Amino acid sequence: MDTTVAKTGTEGKTWGGGSEPFKASYGKLMMWFFILSDALTFSGFLAAYGFSRFKYSSEWPIADEVFTHFPFLHGIEAPMYYVALMTFILIFSSVTMVLAVDAGHHMKKNKVVTYMALTILGGIVFVGSQAWEWKTFIKGDYGAVETSGGNILQFVDSEGERVALEDFASNYEGIRSVQKENEGLWYESESSLPEFTIKEIKDGFASNDDLQIRTLKNNEDGEKTILSREASLAKLNEQGKGVVQGANLKHNEYGMPLFADFFFFITGFHGFHVLSGVLILIIIFLNVLVNTYEKRKSYEMVEKVGLYWHFVDLVWVFVFTFFYLV
Amino acid sequence: MAEHASTNQGSSATKRIWYVFGILSVVTLVEVVLGIIKPAFMVETNFIDLHLLNWTFIILTIVKAYYITWAFMHMEHESSGLRRAVVWTSVFLIIYLVAILLIEGGYIEDVYTDSHIKWNL
Structure with missing residues (x-):
């Protein structure tokens, strides 16, 4: 069937095509x-x-x-x-x-x-x-608080064990409910709220004396720094801005986004x-x-x-x- | 088409597969055990910006990558041209990219730590 393709005269030569230098198909x-x-x-x-x-x-x-x-x-x-x-x-x-x-x-x-x-x-x-x-x-897992600068504050007890938010947060009923489309101006709605408000966390933290804050900064041993009780209170009250539980692309409780x-x-x-x-x-x-x-x-x-x-x-x-x- | 060295000796090819599986499993187990106990001397000894434990993980990973590519992907039976086209290209480009990005990342950390730019609180 060589009716359509003209012979080039290079068949079988190095550059004549049909050779497989890599010996693979x-x-x-x-x-x-x-x-x-x-x-x-x-x-x-x-x-x-x-x-x-x-x-x-x-x-x-x-x-x-x-x-x-x-x-x-x-x-x-x-x-x-x-x-x-x-x-x-x-x-x-x-x-x-x-x-x-x-x-x-x-x-x-x-x-x-x-x-x-x-x-x-x-x-x-x-x-x-x-x-x-x-x-x-x-x-x-445990939940955390995000600071105004976007850092994560986690909570530990006096032995350095992590403490979950629900174990110490105060519970104020009905402070704020999820904004639904039919309630707000111009059909504005929002995604689900965290379980706790920042105020509940701050008050709960203040009334539990054995709680301390763990920041994400490493100390010399490569472990996360735990602040003293006084420093923890000051840090949380001055810089604590929002509550994070779990993770999405913008916030997560484990560390930086x-x-x-x-x-x-x-x-x-x-x-x-x-x-x-x-x-x-x-x-x-x-x-x-x-x-x-x-x-x-x-x-x-x-x-x-x-x-x-x-x-x-x-x-x-x-x-x-x-x-x-x- | 491609006639393989392994085609003729069926059982020895299978033997090699199980042998490589053994190596990969042992290496993974060693990695997991090291990752859980984290021996103190390995974490405390630094060598070119990384501690010994991390170097161990990286070397063991490359050992695993070698066995997967050579034995499972049959790189050992391919012609040297194909092997070099794939392996040299990727190894060179990856080392280059990783080195340049890690040096830059370390430099930026230095600037934030020691210079007048500060981390957020």
């Missing part, structure tokens, strides 16, 4: 270059995170004190166990993926099906775990990669079931989606280190 090569560019995107995020941590190195929140929850273990401090578990789930789904790729090399369809199903399951469990992690982070912003953005972007990875895996999985790759006599497509899946795992290894460990 076009699709695999492009998957590698996509992964390269995606890796640079993620390192851009992580480098920006590192920049902010170095800039605020004397007052960045300590991850161990923020991520202390484990499902079904209420009130037990479990720093890191949960993310460690998530890491294992993702690493294990990487193992089943590479086993599926290996089975594909041997054209063993049934093994490919089993291992891919396990991989998809691992991916779904991981995304679910991340949703739980977000839920806990957004709901918050950037901390929550980076948490949502980086783990969210990674979670989105896992989600799209699961969807692509499902598509390829269905293709395997209908014998597409048996007919093609090559399971290279499984290998390509495998590359993407391992990349997602690779990114998580870095996110785990820089968000939870360092």
